[in-house]
Amino acid sequence: MLEIKNLSAKVEDKQILKGINLSVKAGEIHAIMGPNGSGKSTLAQVIAGRDTFEVTGGSVTYLGKDLLELAPEERACEGIFLAFQYPVEIPGVSNLYFLRAAVNAARKYRGEEELDAMDFMTGAKGKMASLGMSDQMISRAVNVGFSGGEKKRNEIFQMAMLEPKLAILDETDSGLDIDALKTVADGVNALRSPDRAVIVVTHYQRLLDYIIPDFVHVLADGRVVKSGDKSLALELEDKGYSWIEQLAQPELAVRS
Amino acid sequence: MPAVAEQLNTYLETFEAQAEARQAEPEWLVERRNRGMQQFAERGFPTTKHEEYRYTSLAPIAKVSFQSAAEAAGVTLDDIEPFLYGEIKGDRLVFVNGRFTPSLSSIDSALGGTVTSIRSLLEDEPATIEPHLARHSTERDNPLAALNSALFADGAVVRIPAHEAWDAPIQLVFVSTADAPNSATHPRVLIIAERDSEGSVIETHCGLGETPYWTNAVTEIIAAPNARVDHYRLQQESLSAFHTSLVEIHQGRDSNVTTHSVSFGGGLVRNDVEVVLEDENCECTMNGLYAVNGRQHVDNRTRVDHTKPHCSSHQLYKGILDGHSRGVFGGKIIVRPDAQKTDAFQSNKNLLLSADAEVNTKPQLEIDANDVKCSHGATIGQIDEEAAFYLRSRGIGESEARSLLTYAFAADLLERMKFEPIRKRFESLLMTRLIRPGGK
Numbered sequence A: 001m002l003e004i005k006n007l008s009a010k011v012e013d014k015q016i017l018k019g020i021n022l023s024v025k026a027g028e029i030h031a032i033m034g035p036n037g038s039g040k041s042t043l044a045q046v047i048a049g050r051d052t053f054e055v056t057g058g059s060v061t062y063l064g065k066d067l068l069e070l071a072p073e074e075r076a077c078e079g080i081f082l083a084f085q086y087p088v089e090i091p092g093v094s095n096l097y098f099l100r101a102a103v104n105a106a107r108k109y110r111g112e113e114e115l116d117a118m119d120f121m122t123g124a125k126g127k128m129a130s131l132g133m134s135d136q137m138i139s140r141a142v143n144v145g146f147s148g149g150e151k152k153r154n155e156i157f158q159m160a161m162l163e164p165k166l167a168i169l170d171e172t173d174s175g176l177d178i179d180a181l182k183t184v185a186d187g188v189n190a191l192r193s194p195d196r197a198v199i200v201v202t203h204y205q206r207l208l209d210y211i212i213p214d215f216v217h218v219l220a221d222g223r224v225v226k227s228g229d230k231s232l233a234l235e236l237e238d239k240g241y242s243w244i245e246q247l248a249q250p251e252l253a254v255r256s
Numbered sequence B: 001m002p003a004v005a006e007q008l009n010t011y012l013e014t015f016e017a018q019a020e021a022r023q024a025e026p027e028w029l030v031e032r033r034n035r036g037m038q039q040f041a042e043r044g045f046p047t048t049k050h051e052e053y054r055y056t057s058l059a060p061i062a063k064v065s066f067q068s069a070a071e072a073a074g075v076t077l078d079d080i081e082p083f084l085y086g087e088i089k090g091d092r093l094v095f096v097n098g099r100f101t102p103s104l105s106s107i108d109s110a111l112g113g114t115v116t117s118i119r120s121l122l123e124d125e126p127a128t129i130e131p132h133l134a135r136h137s138t139e140r141d142n143p144l145a146a147l148n149s150a151l152f153a154d155g156a157v158v159r160i161p162a163h164e165a166w167d168a169p170i171q172l173v174f175v176s177t178a179d180a181p182n183s184a185t186h187p188r189v190l191i192i193a194e195r196d197s198e199g200s201v202i203e204t205h206c207g208l209g210e211t212p213y214w215t216n217a218v219t220e221i222i223a224a225p226n227a228r229v230d231h232y233r234l235q236q237e238s239l240s241a242f243h244t245s246l247v248e249i250h251q252g253r254d255s256n257v258t259t260h261s262v263s264f265g266g267g268l269v270r271n272d273v274e275v276v277l278e279d280e281n282c283e284c285t286m287n288g289l290y291a292v293n294g295r296q297h298v299d300n301r302t303r304v305d306h307t308k309p310h311c312s313s314h315q316l317y318k319g320i321l322d323g324h325s326r327g328v329f330g331g332k333i334i335v336r337p338d339a340q341k342t343d344a345f346q347s348n349k350n351l352l353l354s355a356d357a358e359v360n361t362k363p364q365l366e367i368d369a370n371d372v373k374c375s376h377g378a379t380i381g382q383i384d385e386e387a388a389f390y391l392r393s394r395g396i397g398e399s400e401a402r403s404l405l406t407y408a409f410a411a412d413l414l415e416r417m418k419f420e421p422i423r424k425r426f427e428s429l430l431m432t433r434l435i436r437p438g439g440k
Helices: A040-048 A072-077 A095-109 A117-130 A148-162 A178-191 A230-239 A242-247 A250-255 B002-017 B027-043 B077-083 B118-124 B143-151 B385-392 B398-415 B420-434
Strands: A002-011 A014-024 A029-033 A054-062 A080-083 A090-094 A166-170 A197-201 A215-220 A223-228 B092-096 B114-117 B155-160 B170-176 B183-185 B188-193 B198-207 B213-223 B228-236 B242-251 B256-263 B268-277 B283-292 B297-306 B312-321 B326-335 B343-352 B358-367 B373-382
Touching: A002 A040, A014 A040, A014 A054, A014 A223, A029 A040, A029 A230, A040 A054, A040 A072, A040 A080, A040 A166, A040 A197, A072 A080, A072 A095, A072 B385, A080 A148, A090 A095, A090 B385, A090 B398, A095 A117, A095 A148, A095 B398, A117 A148, A117 A178, A148 A178, A166 A178, A178 A197, A215 A230, A215 A242, A223 A230, A230 A242, B002 B027, B002 B143, B027 B143, B077 B170, B077 B198, B092 B114, B092 B155, B114 B118, B118 B155, B143 B213, B143 B242, B155 B170, B155 B198, B170 B183, B170 B213, B188 B198, B188 B228, B198 B213, B213 B228, B213 B256, B228 B242, B228 B268, B228 B420, B242 B256, B256 B268, B256 B297, B268 B283, B283 B297, B283 B326, B283 B398, B297 B312, B297 B343, B312 B326, B312 B358, B312 B398, B326 B343, B326 B373, B343 B358, B343 B398, B358 B373, B385 B398, B398 B420
Parallel strands: A029 A197, A029 A215, A080 A166, A166 A197, B092 B170, B155 B188, B170 B198, B183 B213, B188 B213, B198 B228, B213 B242, B228 B256, B242 B268, B256 B283, B268 B297, B283 B312, B297 B326, B312 B343, B326 B358, B343 B373
Antiparallel strands: A002 A014, A002 A054, A215 A223, B114 B155
């Protein structure tokens, strides 16, 4: 589904991704872990199309298309969803308007009929209930005055409504209490299916108790330095990230 | 200066030419007109040397010999339909080129009080407006308002009688046909809300042609004790038009006035709002929204005078500037020594959609009392790129995302408009003009 080859990207003069290779097939869940500054969030944002990062090399193929050629909105309509680490507040635009515009943009892109307000609300209410969100949150301005946990739930709610083929969760677990964490995990697990894939970017192993990954990749200094199955996450938890940071500098390791 | 002085003669000549018409008018009005003409002749057009006009040059108006707009027949309801609110029941007065046009108006005579043209009221019962009409504005240092007092051909009087509450707003529509070059109108509105009364007035200024013309309007709002007035001033002139205006509000004890000013049209626009809170416990809200593009220049100036204790005033002006447009805001809050417990707030926020748009903003406080709550602030910003990316990452196209964020910027002002048809009209006008083909 997603094929990342030797991807490098920079912001201003700072090279952040230095040759990422990653292959994600439909039905799989991949976890990307790594210390702060390793490039996890940058990778997530580059896949979603954030233009503050300049891709300096490599390729990203998604469902046979050159992903880097697509605008962010086209990627979204093609089924890519990024749950933001820091969801943006948008005063003056209601959650309802925003989400209906998003759902209908994707429907229009696929040549389907747009949903009317009634149909949309019926679908939305059921999904909000399952995420433990109150009905009134849909009429509030996007993320404005939401607590940290509410913002993350709102991301998962958007994901549930948009039903992406490839969902990327960027540190959605950070700062969540255990109940909210379970809710987020339930939301992701509900989406699991043989034709969908999920990339979970996280700093902590904890989320992976609830969303069981098929693969775990460890990023350090802009490269994937180790890949393995879910036991790698536990090993990381045990040994800490400094162990990994040494792996990221093979030249140094050889010299010393 | 001499070049400008020459053009003043145009207005003196126009004034002379109207001498005969003035003979039919009550003496008090003739006096006020004379005084207005005299004040205008003495001061002339303000120049950028005046602090209040520092960023707005009226030279493009001053250098032209504007003639009073000629009577125009043949304007139909279809022509002005975009400026009417058919869904809103209530009286409507339409003025074409400054003249009351009964065929386009609709007046429900069952209503108590007064909704009529100034001219017909002067014939029937001039005494009812003598205490107010042109009584206040000429006293101020506003030569253009003085010129309006001298020259206005007609206008509207809305008098809401004591203890009455009118549900439906009164619509006043001032149309310029703009078919002859360099024509001017000086529309006049007088709103009197008597004790304990309540009502709304929608004042629209619009143009039908692209020939340059000048609208120089004055609106006086008198709110008696415990009266409530909701006033909308919707400026939708043609893009080649000049528009200058004064809204002057006098509030009595416990009164509550809201004035919404929307400026979407006009090439060169200067709007003044002057509020005098004359007694205790008045509340005044001023909401302003301007959205301009191309070479449009819009200047909004407010002045609120707190003279007595326990009054509050709230101002929120927001501007959306695209192209090479320029926005100016100047606001002054004056708190007199006697006006303790004043609560005054003023805010001007601007959204620049283009690198060539420009904003000058200057909020000002002048406080002579010691127990008051006053604050002011101004911001100038651009579209939040992170918010735009957030919307796009959900599938919303770039141009739509930008429009949505721009709309969101103005949303709180639109939500303050009580009448849904007005809110919807300007929402959609805002959205249409924001969506640019092919995005940015």
